[in-house]
Amino acid sequence: MALLEVKNLTKSFGGLRAVDNVSFHVEEDEIFGLIGPNGSGKTTIFNCINNYFPVTAGDIVFKGKTIKGLKTYKICRLGIGRTFQVVKPLSRMTVLGNVTASAFCRARTMEEAQGEAYRVLEFCGLVHEKDKLAKSLPLGGRKRLEIARALATKPELLLLDETAAGLNPTELDAAIELMRKIRDKGITILIVEHIMKVIMTISNRVHAINFGQTIAEGTPQKVANNPVVIEAYLGDGYAQG
């Protein structure tokens, strides 16, 4: 049984179909990539999975149970963590405070929550920044903080929304390394990414969408060579080449 199944998902904003009848499933312990040009509906799919937007049609099934219509915080408690493309640090809290707040998702006591937060920060390489205010972190740090905060809720499935965008090459390699480490911990990852280096090196399977519709799915190599995908990214003149 797949960990997450998205079935015929449709999301309309007024007359605009941002996501149109998209289906895919994410298996346990894989890194599943979701790609597509700007505005193709990737983040909208994320927002539908954790119910920032109500789904127009279709279903979302997590561990065999539908999560459609559940409150966002309940979806988190069921085991789906997410990060935001436009980072949302809790600015005037310390880095440790940010992660502690999310560790309370599972922890009962303050000691437990802070202990968990500390472990997660160590895992994400942020421990030396723990007493800084979140707003003082550079973008790379904030992206890491997003991941750390999501990890502290002990998710089984992690939704990463362009966590590699805007990073310099060194940070990028570190980010890829971190994603590998997360998968090795047994956390399944669904990742939205523009940077092909990330998608090509770490994902097991890739699902490509354009204008809210599925255009390809398969191994990274297969999808990258798919003429429809190339056309979507570069325009139709390049599809044959």
Add this chain to the structure above:
Amino acid sequence: MKKRNLAFLVGGVVFLLFPLVIHSDYYQHLVIIALMWVVVGSSWNLLAGYTGLVSFGHAIFFGTGAYTAGLFITKVGVSAWWGMMFGGMVSVVIGLIVGLICLRLRGPYFALATLAGGEIFRLAAINWESLTEGMVGILIIQTFQSKVPYYYIALAMTILCVYVIHLLMKAKWGYYFVSIREDQDAAESLGINTTLYKNVSLLTSAFFTGMAGAFYMNYMGFIDPEVVYSLHHISIMAILVGIVGGVATILGPAVGAFVMVGVQEAFRSALFGVGPKWISQAHALVFGLLVIFVIMFLANGIVGDWPKIKRTVLRIKEST
């Protein structure tokens, strides 16, 4: 840590002994009123400062607490002191209704909705004469002649309120409140039931504000809607206490309350009778100037900007 504990010890002793040393009714009255404002300001700060829901309608809870206490005498026929407990509880019930409507809104919309809510309660209290006596108000006979018992009741209420808020903020709740303030969407995605915790913050705030209102009824012996449901005497004053003292600090509203009550009294009495008469007429104006000054130069309030104040004072000392 040692120094802080010592400061608390000294502060505690000063407050405990104050009415035994200072016998003047006038100064005792000022401190009692300031203590009451510590409660209202701290409650407002819990909601606005820590949870990010800036209320312009805390008079709703203050007035409701005061009227609950008053109605215990005029309608139920028992002591108005019951209002100290039930005033808070009735305010919580009112808070639930206010929350149901206003907590759907964020930022300035929440502020405006609470502002409107306060006016609704004021007008309702003026016009619902069969219940509230309208503008005639409620007059009761105070229990004590001396101010000393009132002082200790106010002190106990203040300590309870500040201590409860301190405990809340040190625990999981505090983390949740601040998370909601910083980013409600992020908080929700971290498994925080934002609706629940916004309500917890609002209702705790409403409870203590209502309690302070009930104390006001007992202490002053007279209320009318224009006083206890007043926008500028209660709702705006609660905001000023929080802002002047320092938003999102435990001691901020406490400091703010004493400063604001002091400043208000100084101007009302034309600098305690030694200044020219026009000062007392201009007290609202001076109040406004003070707020502008604080917002421009001490945006984090006296407690929040304490290091900055210390630095400035040091610099002035060195240059002279």
